[in-house]
Amino acid sequence: MTEAVTTAGAGRKKRLSRTVVYGLYGLAVGLVIPVAGWMVDHYFLFGRLPAQVSLQLLTEIHRVTPIHYFIDSIPVILAVLAMLVGRKQEQVVYYSENLETLVDERTRELNEAKSQQDQILGSVDVGLFLLHGDMSISEQMSAMTPDLVPGIDTPDVQLDDLLAELVQEDRRKTIKQFLALLFRANLNDTTVDNLNPLKELVLSRDGGERYLRLDFYRRRVEGEIQQVLVTITDFTEQVTLNRAVEESERRSRASSRLVNLVLDVDPTMMADFLDSADEEFSSIMSMLQGAGNEPGPEIIADLFQAIHSIKGNAGLLGIEMIEMVGHATEDRLSELRGRTHLDALDLLPTIMGLRDLVNSVKRVKRIVESISVYYETFSASTRTNAELLCDFLEQSVQQVAHRMDRSLVVEVADGKDLPDIPDEYRKIIKDAITQMVRNAASHGIEPEDVRAQLGKPPEGQIHMAFDVDGSELAISIGDDGSGIPMDALRRKAVTTGRESEDKIASWSESQLINLIFEDDFSTTESADTMSGRGVGLGLVRTKIQNLGGRIDVHTRDGVGTTFRLVLPASGTLTKGPRL
Amino acid sequence: MPVPDTLRVLIVDDSDLMRYTIEQALRTSNLPRVDVVATARDGREALGAYREHLPDIVFSDLEMPGMNGLDFIEALVTEFPDARVVVVSGSFNESMRMEAITRGALVIADKKSVNRHKLGKLIEAIYD
Numbered sequence: 001m002t003e004a005v006t007t008a009g010a011g012r013k014k015r016l017s018r019t020v021v022y023g024l025y026g027l028a029v030g031l032v033i034p035v036a037g038w039m040v041d042h043y044f045l046f047g048r049l050p051a052q053v054s055l056q057l058l059t060e061i062h063r064v065t066p067i068h069y070f071i072d073s074i075p076v077i078l079a080v081l082a083m084l085v086g087r088k089q090e091q092v093v094y095y096s097e098n099l100e101t102l103v104d105e106r107t108r109e110l111n112e113a114k115s116q117q118d119q120i121l122g123s124v125d126v127g128l129f130l131l132h133g134d135m136s137i138s139e140q141m142s143a144m145t146p147d148l149v150p151g152i153d154t155p156d157v158q159l160d161d162l163l164a165e166l167v168q169e170d171r172r173k174t175i176k177q178f179l180a181l182l183f184r185a186n187l188n189d190t191t192v193d194n195l196n197p198l199k200e201l202v203l204s205r206d207g208g209e210r211y212l213r214l215d216f217y218r219r220r221v222e223g224e225i226q227q228v229l230v231t232i233t234d235f236t237e238q239v240t241l242n243r244a245v246e247e248s249e250r251r252s253r254a255s256s257r258l259v260n261l262v263l264d265v266d267p268t269m270m271a272d273f274l275d276s277a278d279e280e281f282s283s284i285m286s287m288l289q290g291a292g293n294e295p296g297p298e299i300i301a302d303l304f305q306a307i308h309s310i311k312g313n314a315g316l317l318g319i320e321m322i323e324m325v326g327h328a329t330e331d332r333l334s335e336l337r338g339r340t341h342l343d344a345l346d347l348l349p350t351i352m353g354l355r356d357l358v359n360s361v362k363r364v365k366r367i368v369e370s371i372s373v374y375y376e377t378f379s380a381s382t383r384t385n386a387e388l389l390c391d392f393l394e395q396s397v398q399q400v401a402h403r404m405d406r407s408l409v410v411e412v413a414d415g416k417d418l419p420d421i422p423d424e425y426r427k428i429i430k431d432a433i434t435q436m437v438r439n440a441a442s443h444g445i446e447p448e449d450v451r452a453q454l455g456k457p458p459e460g461q462i463h464m465a466f467d468v469d470g471s472e473l474a475i476s477i478g479d480d481g482s483g484i485p486m487d488a489l490r491r492k493a494v495t496t497g498r499e500s501e502d503k504i505a506s507w508s509e510s511q512l513i514n515l516i517f518e519d520d521f522s523t524t525e526s527a528d529t530m531s532g533r534g535v536g537l538g539l540v541r542t543k544i545q546n547l548g549g550r551i552d553v554h555t556r557d558g559v560g561t562t563f564r565l566v567l568p569a570s571g572t573l574t575k576g577p578r579l
Numbered sequence: 580m581p582v583p584d585t586l587r588v589l590i591v592d593d594s595d596l597m598r599y600t601i602e603q604a605l606r607t608s609n610l611p612r613v614d615v616v617a618t619a620r621d622g623r624e625a626l627g628a629y630r631e632h633l634p635d636i637v638f639s640d641l642e643m644p645g646m647n648g649l650d651f652i653e654a655l656v657t658e659f660p661d662a663r664v665v666v667v668s669g670s671f672n673e674s675m676r677m678e679a680i681t682r683g684a685l686v687i688a689d690k691k692s693v694n695r696h697k698l699g700k701l702i703e704a705i706y707d
Contacts, residue, residue, distance in 0.1 A: 174674045177681045188704050191686050195677055 022086025030075025127232025444481025622646025
């Protein structure tokens with residue numbers, strides 16, 4: 001407060017003025033006494049004497065009775081006293097004013113702190129409150145607290161009673177004991193923390209389980225513990241996540257065991273096993289279908305035989321998983337043995353068991369397939385680019401045939417004597433193959449009935465050939481379809497507003513064919529899933545041109561279309577791209 | 580309160596080996612001087628030894644024949660509220676540990692981890 005007094009300039013100014021005013025008042029009042037005395041003396045005692053004598057007498061009186069000196073100095077004394085009073089009063093006023101400001105400031109600070117505290121308590125996503133030695137809970141707590149522990153915001157609630165209601169009976173005593181230990185000052189924090197039984201508190205809520213963790217921070221004041229800050233965190237998500245991770249680890253361990261197992265089995269034996277299992281399954285299916293609503297006892301024997309055979313073979317190969325499932329299915333089936341009357345429902349448990357058995361055989365099959373794909377991919381790396389491209393063509397054609405429900409066959413010319421193809425061409429040739437196979441299937445090759453009428457074989461032919469002519473490498477990809485329809489190209493060119501009808505009539509075939517490389521030009525109206533995707537013929541041609549090559553198109557009405565990709569034989573690494 | 584220059588210790592355990600282990604761990608720890616003033620094999624014996632020697636610190640097992648550790652701690656703290664008891668036990672569950680501390684022990688140490696570093700730190704923590 002002293003600091004506030006000495007530094008406040010405005011207050012000092014006010015105090016000086018009040019001191020002066022009080023001084024002047026004092027002086028004025030003080031002057032009244034000697035002046036009045038002199039006037040009384042002058043008029044009533046020495047009134048008739050000349051002024052000079054009167055003054056002499058005055059001097060004489062002062063000499064005889066010196067108290068007059070004192071009376072004369074009364075104005076000065078009063079002025080000084082009044083000044084002191086003024087000054088004092090000024091100080092009092094100043095202090096009281098300052099006090100108000102200080103109180104205001106302090107109140108504002110406190111309010112700020114309070115609102116900050118409220119803000120913190122409202123926004124933290126943990127439970128937060130103070131616990132007192134009598135187990136009562138501070139009124140102030142974070143907004144999250146009652147969400148985590150319902151009922152904690154009830155007035156006068158005791159934490160030990162509240163928690164006791166939430167846990168199993170056998171834990172209640174431990175928790176109560178622990179909460180009491182929190183306030184024992186001679187125990188150190190580590191000891192207390194080690195004993196904390198509330199690091200994992202499982203609450204059943206909303207049909208699920210919530211995992212809470214309570215931590216306790218003991219606040220010592222002069223060695224004693226009066227309050228404990230309690231935080232509550234919800235780590236349910238973490239627990240759920242951990243469980244999911246464990247589950248997936250468990251599964252992948254099971255899978256890897258199965259993979260090891262499959263790798264240990266002789267491949268031919270595995271293939272035999274899978275084939276015979278398939279056979280048994282299909283015979284089981286026909287048995288069940290034939291059985292109808294009243295299966296006879298003979299079907300039980302047959303089913304048993306089939307399942308037993310699968311189980312036995314699996315056991316032979318050491319595939320325990322299948323063996324176990326087979327065994328369980330056998331058990332279900334044997335319950336039906338010896339019964340004279342059966343209905344379809346009796347077989348239900350067996351059918352469920354069979355489904356498990358089929359699924360476990362499928363799992364083994366999937367693993368075998370993944371392993372072989374893996375193996376093929378790696379062993380394929382020793383193959384030449386031309387061989388890889390032939391495989392790729394084969395795959396693409398199969399894929400397209402499957403998706404578009406077309407019968408297509410592949411024919412690769414010069415299969416024995418394939419040229420070297422530079423690595424950097426591989427990608428673009430693959431793109432070209434994809435595009436051209438799609439084109440052939442969606443535009444070129446006619447539907448089966450049309451082909452039959454034309455005397456063509458029912459399967460559409462897709463052929464690929466490589467040839468090297470001096471410095472040029474050519475890859476021809478073609479079909480035996482209807483050829484590029486020139487009339488349709490003309491019509492399209494007119495309807496898309498590219499050219500006038502008169503002008504287009506004079507265009508050569510090669511000019512018309514050029515249109516198919518334009519990105520937005522397609523003779524099929526509906527871009528179905530197959531022909532609509534891919535990089536597009538235009539882009540393929542641009543890339544080929546960038547590599548210093550070209551695409552020639554040969555088409556004959558009703559006979560087929562062949563695209564011939566011509567590229568520099570030595571690759572771009574020696575020649576450099578022609579842009 | 581600092582650790583006294585000479586720490587006077589009472590060790591209570593029915594196993595000779597354990598008493599020896601604790602004593603060796605204390606002697607080789609970084610504490611200035613350790614004086615094992617008495618040892619006892621059960622609670623009753625230990626109570627007598629405490630009254631006689633008034634040691635600075637007691638190391639006690641929980642499971643002992645006769646008067647067990649929990650009863651010993653309770654009796655000791657009732658008679659000497661300032662007694663410092665460290666429980667050294669091999670088999671205890673959560674409620675047993677809680678019970679020991681509730682009855683007046685200050686710290687619980689695992690029998691398997693009794694070594695000079697651990698006991699030294701533990702005692703420093705008690706006197707901190």
